[in-house]
Amino acid sequence: MAVSSYSKQPVDIVAFSLGSPLTRKAIKGGRCVDKNVRLGRSLSSRIGTFLSVAGANQGSDLCEGCSSFLGASVCSITTAGICSPLNGLNQNSTFLKDVNNGRLYEGKYIISLESDSDEKIGYGFPSDIPGSLRIVVKDKNHIETIFETVNLQIRTIKKFNKVRPPTALEKKREEIWKRNWQKTIKRRNQQQQQQQIKEKRLKEKQEKQKQKSEWKKKPKKGNAAAVDSNSINTTEAPNSATISDSASQWVTPSIEGSLFEKYFKHNSGFSFGISDSKK
Structure with a gap:
C-alpha cells in the first residue's frame, strides 16, 4: 500500500x-x-x-x-x-x-x-x-x-x-519526469560550461603571473649602462693622476691653478703640474 x-x-x-x-x-x-x-x-x-x-x-x-x-x-x-x-x-x-x-x-x-x-x-x-x-x-x-x-x-x-x-495519472507522471530530466540535463551542461570558463581564466592568470615573474628577473637597460660607466671610471682613475715627491708630480687637471695648488706650493714645497703621460 x-x-x-x-x-x-x-x-x-x-x-x-x-x-x-x-x-x-x-x-x-x-x-x-x-x-x-x-x-x-x-x-x-x-x-x-x-x-x-x-x-x-x-x-x-x-x-x-x-x-x-x-x-x-x-x-x-x-x-x-x-x-x-x-x-x-x-x-x-x-x-x-x-x-x-x-x-x-x-x-x-x-x-x-x-x-x-x-x-x-x-x-x-x-x-x-x-x-x-x-x-x-x-x-x-x-x-x-x-x-x-x-x-x-x-x-x-x-x-x-x-x-x-x-x-x-501515469501519463502525467511520465511527462513530469521527462521535463524534470530535461531540466537536469540542461543544468548539468551549464555547470560544465561554467567550470570550463573558470579553469580557462585560472590558466590565463597563472600564465600572466609567470610572465611577470620572468620579466622582473631580467636586468633593466639603465642599470646595465650605469654598471658599465662605473667600471670605465674605475679603470681610468689610476691613469688620470699620479702622486710624486720631489722626483714625481701629482696632477689633477680640475685643481690645477687653484688656491689649493698655491697653498701647497707655498707651505710644503710640493709642486703640481701635468705628468709626462698627459703632455
Whole structure:
C-alpha cells in the first residue's frame, strides 16, 4: 500500500507457496477467521498483476490424511499446526474457504504458476486460484517451481504490464519526469560550461603571473649602462693622476691653478703640474 501511494500506480505482487493464500487474505481484508481481528478494507484497486507461484491456494495433499477430533487436527507432529482445520492448509479449513469465497479480488490480472510434480502441494492436487489464468510447468518439485522459474515469472509480469494501458495519472507522471530530466540535463551542461570558463581564466592568470615573474628577473637597460660607466671610471682613475715627491708630480687637471695648488706650493714645497703621460 505504501508503494502504491508513493508511485501513484497499481502494484504487481508475486506470492510463493503458503505466502499466496496469506497475501490473498491481506488483499481481501475483512476479519481473521481465528482471532476475529479486522484487517481493514480491500486493497484490490491497488493491485495490477497478482502472480501465485506454487501456492497452497486450495490446501495441501500432506493434510489429506489428517482427521478431525473435536475441532482439532490429528496429524503428525510436523504437520499438526499447518493442517489446522481452522487456519491451516486443510482443504476444508475455515481459512481457505474464506480466501476462496469471492472471485478475482486479488488484482486486475490473476495468474497461477504451478507444477504437475509438486510434492508439497500434491501430485495432481489443485494449486491454482479459482478463476485465474493457469500456467503449468512439467517435472518440477516444490522448490524448483519457485526458484527455477524466475525468468518465466518476470516475463509474465512484463507481459501483463504491457497489456494494461497506462492511466491518465501515469501519463502525467511520465511527462513530469521527462521535463524534470530535461531540466537536469540542461543544468548539468551549464555547470560544465561554467567550470570550463573558470579553469580557462585560472590558466590565463597563472600564465600572466609567470610572465611577470620572468620579466622582473631580467636586468633593466639603465642599470646595465650605469654598471658599465662605473667600471670605465674605475679603470681610468689610476691613469688620470699620479702622486710624486720631489722626483714625481701629482696632477689633477680640475685643481690645477687653484688656491689649493698655491697653498701647497707655498707651505710644503710640493709642486703640481701635468705628468709626462698627459703632455
